[in-house]
Amino acid sequence: MTSSLLEGCSRRQVLQLLAGSAACACCGSVHANKLAYDLAATEIASGTWAVHGSTEHFTLENGGNIVNVAFIEVPDGVVVVDTGPSRRYGEALLQLIEKTVPGKPVLRVYNTHHHPDHFLGNQVFKENIVAAPQQIIDNILSEGDGFADNMYRLVGDWMRGTASIAPTVALQDSTEEVGGRKFSLFYLSGHTSSDLVIRDDETGVVFSGDLAFYNRAPTTPHADINIWQESLQSIAVLDRELILPGHGLQDNTGESLEQTSDYLNWLHTSMQDATGLGLTMNEAMELPLPARFRSLDVVETEYKRSVVHMYLALEDELMPLLEPK
Ligand SMILES: [Zn+2]
Structure with a gap:
């Protein structure tokens, strides 16, 4: 697995991998069978449904559906947390909401951060209900088109008709009432430069976005590990x-927070040690994974992606050039 990670990839595909916005499609399967997401809603708390994605990378088979999206029935309507990887996903999500909570309008859509699997379904919702902190809006405005282009390359036809649409509502309050339900909003960061965490104060369900991964290796293309750890502590309390x-x-139980923190701590320490020992990036990629992480989904490839993202930055940080400026 390790030495064959990039086998069969074109130069362009390798560059996409190095760019870090998505996994490499050439490492996965190359045939899409059908373009139906077959979304299913799982009631995880009273009136609260999760739409679970797979825990894989983006592939032509899964159409980018690797993400958890959620919707909540509130007295006067429905609140949605994240919108999936494509317009087609957004349409399937709307149908699922209508089937599950018939006749109730979607009143609010939150985007937890600007990664493509979390917001590219925005365009099926009314623009004036899609909300996020200003930094997430800015991130989508500056990077969203590039993400969408990359998703087209990775999952192909699933993305047809998809456009990057930024939220129009800039959140800044610590709570908001939507349709008769109070939500607490926490403005955190670390997985990206802005990560929104939402708590439904009625049920106590916390939607952590990608600050927490559970039994799936975290992705780190835009991570600041120290800040991410602080955010995990904020969620824990x-x-x-x-x-x-x-x-x-x-x-x-909170295990997802502990698991994410443990993995990030190990990753960060390992990269610092490897840099200090003068290991090359390829040598760092071959470091053994601790046994407790080996059962995490896609950990082998996600670890290598993290080495790519983090290694050059760490080399600069830990071994600054001694040349005069
Ligand atoms: Zn993410």
Whole structure:
């Protein structure tokens, strides 16, 4: 697996991998069978449904559906957390919501961060209900088109008709009432430069976005590990009943936070040690994974992607050039 990671990839595909916005499609399968997401809603708390994606990388088979999306029935309508990887996904999500909660309008859509699997379904919702902190809006405006282009290359026809649409509502309050339900909003970061965490104050369900991964290796293309650790601590002390992570099953013990923190701590320390020892990037990629992480989904490839993302930056940080400026 290790030495064959990039086998069969074209130069362009390798460059896409190095760019870090998505996994490499050439390492996966190359035939899409059908373009139907077959979304299913799982009620994880009273009136709260998760739409679980797979815990894989983006592939032509899964159409980018590797993400957890959620919707909540509130007295006067429905609140949606994240919108999936494509317009087609957004349409399937709307149909699922209508089937599950018939006749109720979607009143609010939150985007937890600007990664493509979380917001590229935005365009099927009314623009004036899609909300995020200003930094997420800015990130989508500056990077969204590039993400969408990359997703087209990775999952192909699933993306047809998809456009990057940024939220129009800039959140800044610590709470908001939507359709008769109060939500608490936490403005965190670390997985990206802005990560929104939402708590439904009625049920105690916390939607962590990608600050928490559960039994799936975290992705780190835009990570600041130290800040991410602080954010995990902030989530850990919240009054809550349940966490829905961005990837993986729901978690009622907080284990997803501990697991994510443990992995990031190991990753960060390993990269610093490897840099200090003068290992090359390829040598760092071959470091053994601790046994406790080997069962995490896609950990082997995600670890290598993280080495790519983090190694050059760490080399610069830890071994600054001694040349005069
Ligand atoms: Zn993400």
